[in-house]
Amino acid sequence: MKKLINDPGDVVRESLAGLAAAHADILKVHFDPTYVVRADAPVKGKAGVISGGGSGHEPMHGGFVGRGMLDAACPGEVFTSPTPDQIEAATRAADGGAGVLHIVKNYTGDIMNFEMAAELCQAAGIEVRAVVIDDDVAVKDSLYTAGRRGVGTTVLAEKICGAAAERGCDLARLEELCKRVNQNGRSMGMALTSCTVPAAGKPTFDLGADEMEMGIGIHGEPGRERMPLAGARKIVERMTQAILSDLPFRATDRTIAMVNGMGGTPLLELYLVYAELERVLEAAGIGIARRLVGNYITSLDMAGCSITLLRADDEMLELWDAPVLTAGLRSGC
Amino acid sequence: MKKLINDPGDVVRESLAGLAAAHADILKVHFDPTYVVRADAPVKGKAGVISGGGSGHEPMHGGFVGRGMLDAACPGEVFTSPTPDQIEAATRAADGGAGVLHIVKNYTGDIMNFEMAAELCQAAGIEVRAVVIDDDVAVKDSLYTAGRRGVGTTVLAEKICGAAAERGCDLARLEELCKRVNQNGRSMGMALTSCTVPAAGKPTFDLGADEMEMGIGIHGEPGRERMPLAGARKIVERMTQAILSDLPFRATDRTIAMVNGMGGTPLLELYLVYAELERVLEAAGIGIARRLVGNYITSLDMAGCSITLLRADDEMLELWDAPVLTAGLRSGC
Amino acid sequence: MTVTREQMLAWLDALAGVYAENKERLTELDSAIGDADHGINMDRGFTAVKAELAAAAPADIRGILQKVATVLIKTVGGASGPLYGTFFLRAAAAAPHPEMDILAFLQAGVEGVRQRGKAEPGDKTMLDALLPALDAMRTGGLDAAAAAAEAGMRATIPMQARKGRACYLGARSVGHQDPGATSAWLMIKTAAETWRL
Amino acid sequence: MTVTREQMLAWLDALAGVYAENKERLTELDSAIGDADHGINMDRGFTAVKAELAAAAPADIRGILQKVATVLIKTVGGASGPLYGTFFLRAAAAAPHPEMDILAFLQAGVEGVRQRGKAEPGDKTMLDALLPALDAMRTGGLDAAAAAAEAGMRATIPMQARKGRACYLGARSVGHQDPGATSAWLMIKTAAETWRL
Numbered sequence A, B: 001m002k003k004l005i006n007d008p009g010d011v012v013r014e015s016l017a018g019l020a021a022a023h024a025d026i027l028k029v030h031f032d033p034t035y036v037v038r039a040d041a042p043v044k045g046k047a048g049v050i051s052g053g054g055s056g057h058e059p060m061h062g063g064f065v066g067r068g069m070l071d072a073a074c075p076g077e078v079f080t081s082p083t084p085d086q087i088e089a090a091t092r093a094a095d096g097g098a099g100v101l102h103i104v105k106n107y108t109g110d111i112m113n114f115e116m117a118a119e120l121c122q123a124a125g126i127e128v129r130a131v132v133i134d135d136d137v138a139v140k141d142s143l144y145t146a147g148r149r150g151v152g153t154t155v156l157a158e159k160i161c162g163a164a165a166e167r168g169c170d171l172a173r174l175e176e177l178c179k180r181v182n183q184n185g186r187s188m189g190m191a192l193t194s195c196t197v198p199a200a201g202k203p204t205f206d207l208g209a210d211e212m213e214m215g216i217g218i219h220g221e222p223g224r225e226r227m228p229l230a231g232a233r234k235i236v237e238r239m240t241q242a243i244l245s246d247l248p249f250r251a252t253d254r255t256i257a258m259v260n261g262m263g264g265t266p267l268l269e270l271y272l273v274y275a276e277l278e279r280v281l282e283a284a285g286i287g288i289a290r291r292l293v294g295n296y297i298t299s300l301d302m303a304g305c306s307i308t309l310l311r312a313d314d315e316m317l318e319l320w321d322a323p324v325l326t327a328g329l330r331s332g333c
Numbered sequence C, D: 001m002t003v004t005r006e007q008m009l010a011w012l013d014a015l016a017g018v019y020a021e022n023k024e025r026l027t028e029l030d031s032a033i034g035d036a037d038h039g040i041n042m043d044r045g046f047t048a049v050k051a052e053l054a055a056a057a058p059a060d061i062r063g064i065l066q067k068v069a070t071v072l073i074k075t076v077g078g079a080s081g082p083l084y085g086t087f088f089l090r091a092a093a094a095a096p097h098p099e100m101d102i103l104a105f106l107q108a109g110v111e112g113v114r115q116r117g118k119a120e121p122g123d124k125t126m127l128d129a130l131l132p133a134l135d136a137m138r139t140g141g142l143d144a145a146a147a148a149a150e151a152g153m154r155a156t157i158p159m160q161a162r163k164g165r166a167c168y169l170g171a172r173s174v175g176h177q178d179p180g181a182t183s184a185w186l187m188i189k190t191a192a193e194t195w196r197l
Ligand SMILES: Nc1ncnc2c1ncn2[C@@H]1O[C@H](COP(=O)(O)OP(=O)(O)O)[C@@H](O)[C@H]1O
Pocket: A079, A080, A081, A108, A109, A110, C030, C034, C035, C037, C038, C041, C042, C077, C078, C079, C080, C081, C083, C113, C116, C117, C118, C119, C124, C125, C126, C127, C163, C164, C165, C178, C179, C180, C181
């Protein structure tokens, strides 16, 4: 394993220490229980927005803590859900008296830990609403399974709900807005290489030199299918078709598009992927009203990318354009 | 070779098309000759600031084109200097009548191509001043060689000089400022893996599973020495010592510090590296007044990092804090 | 069959060793159909349990089980954290002192896992090891329970996962042994070994 | 010894083939002590030259050489672009028509490379193949020049680079053949083969 780390067991803590040191103007990091919180939290009278999940997806979630996005984030160990006590502490720290929205990615572990935390918070008299993000079209949905994974749409939901909260939107409307974003967002990911979990020390899966995984999540889970390596054009067409046919998106839809890197893929390639995505969407008559290209929801050092499309209404677009000042995403301030 | 590309020969052009499509509000891309230019260029009466070099270092340089930084950038083929006709065209596009500063990284190819371009521009009546960045402490300087490479300090010079130009600083003072930044900036890089040049199709050098390269540049050149893999703490101490002893930096110096990823190393690790850097500098009594942590001057998909320290005076700090709005770096707007 | 406070502490102490030894193996299984951390999670959790109990072991079994539950919930994370945490929380509620009935203990714990995770038998989860173990306990005692857990664990191999991360793999989850079922078997097996009566 | 317009075109045409064939090899050499693109650069440049000349070849040798120079400068990039570009630019200036004296051509070109790159013999650059070739040309003609270029190219192996990217490697640059010296040898060798007189 080749990583810039010390003891694999200390990666998350040491990295969070660096995040805190680098962005003291934006956020603070609390340890034991561990959470990242806005420097000026709690914002009196504002509904709080928090999220969390396993680490290894940086800048998500800690890098999205700040004005116009998250009030707090709970980083678990690498690829491991945070624990109820972390989530409860983060919720308390984010609560300005108007309740707190939990944006939860749909993984059994995340769901159960956020559930237990919500019970603790309610008991402590903090109003909590949880919205589950499950936007991954690679996973067939079904009543009998854990359902779809939560991936790229999480980033868009955090930006949009964070902006709404900043404007004084109350908890009930925040919950409704977040559900609307989830219902209109779809994602698909692919991997050229596996990632390596620091504590595991070797790649999670082996992929031949001329193979790729289609339909991966963000935890190094193998994808839905393994296929021969293809060029960017074919890859993007395949991913986009899966996304478009799922919602389904229609001509004249206006979208917010995200081309996201999995952590080991350079910008040179991500911009090339974005060019291909525009081509495909143009052909389908679907407009890209706003876009994000870069590494936002990653999977450690995995090479690969994901595409997220959100069918955006006017409110979402306006909130998308609102100022945001975080370590991982900033604009308008 | 596993990359999200189509024909290896088209990578640069296709990626630039994506850059242009994603950031039409900030920049335009011109092909044949190829250059990236501010959407509102030329800015009448403002001295222009341009840079350029081989591609594969994204976001540098195209991602630094925009208000408060570069007026234009000339991307060559991957790791290959741009040609004089590109540089001349970019200079013309950037010239608002007050002349143009060329920020050139110290590589024989870049130097010669920028020289030939400057001759063409002067002939066309455009005043050009060129400043060469050569901040890499890994390379022993000498009168008889090509001297040191230009690496991380280039990013800081582009930000600081771009801000100065935005404020109406004239070409002569820009040249002086850029030289001052170069004289006070030092960098050192290391690689955990080689990068793979798309047109070459395989890693530039082979590195054992328990080896690393110390003192690499940004073109996949092998470093000064190959050594056994070490932990982040040891690596950062070694790099920082090389930097500190070179200028030399002294206790009470205020610095702008950059922890830069080489393209294949995730943020989780870069923040951990930053934490280590702060520890080492604290021990040396050197203060970090401003910092940048992320992928800014990369080497395709290489895993590794570089550290840059700039001994900053008040003017540099003030210019560092000035608004910048580019694809790769934005703050204050 | 009942166990004393000392036997309970002996079992928990043994479990810390067992999960440390099986850390790689459980993580290996989780790499195939999950996210390669189950062994790491279990080891982190039970190492913490051991440390906590070494520092200050509550006076009665219920207190011990409650402490184990909170430590697991705080340190394991993932899906297995809340699941095993709930297991011990419910077991604690069912534990009278001074001695504890093993069947009552197992019954409450397994029921807790079922309620927390909402999984069914055959979903390819730890329940597929725990439920058979519980049934066998009723009739054949602890050794039978351990054997049943092992059989249940092996039975997860041909199953297609319907719960947990593995279900994202759909048909590709078939042919792999479930990591959680494996850690559950280790738990019962270690009990049978330390509580030889 | 002089060459005609047709011989000049034949040589340039042959060079496009030669650099296409040696693309991998030159890039290989550049991987060891450079940035793995020399073969790609030369191939790109001379492929463009071939296309340009096929589209419209100037009427006289000087025009042809000028065109070659501008195309190389525009398409090769890197260090070799300006260097070979300057080689042909200067050679053009030295080329009288209708026929061209090979020695004068080589002399002007090599001098151009020397001035542009400011390298000295022994710096481990293309000059270490070009200068010996020029000397040999004076006395022994083209075949001698090609032989001298080859010897000069091999002589770069033990050298420690003092110019170009390779010098960043310091002592590690020793033991590798310089890619530019190799492309320069190919140029002279191809001339000797196409201009057999
Ligand atoms: N809904 C559920 N009910 C019961 N057990 C479950 C459920 N979901 C997952 N599990 C168990 O948890 C195990 C995975 O635990 P672990 O890897 O620690 O958590 P995560 O999947 O969050 O990484 C699975 O092998 C499975 O046995």
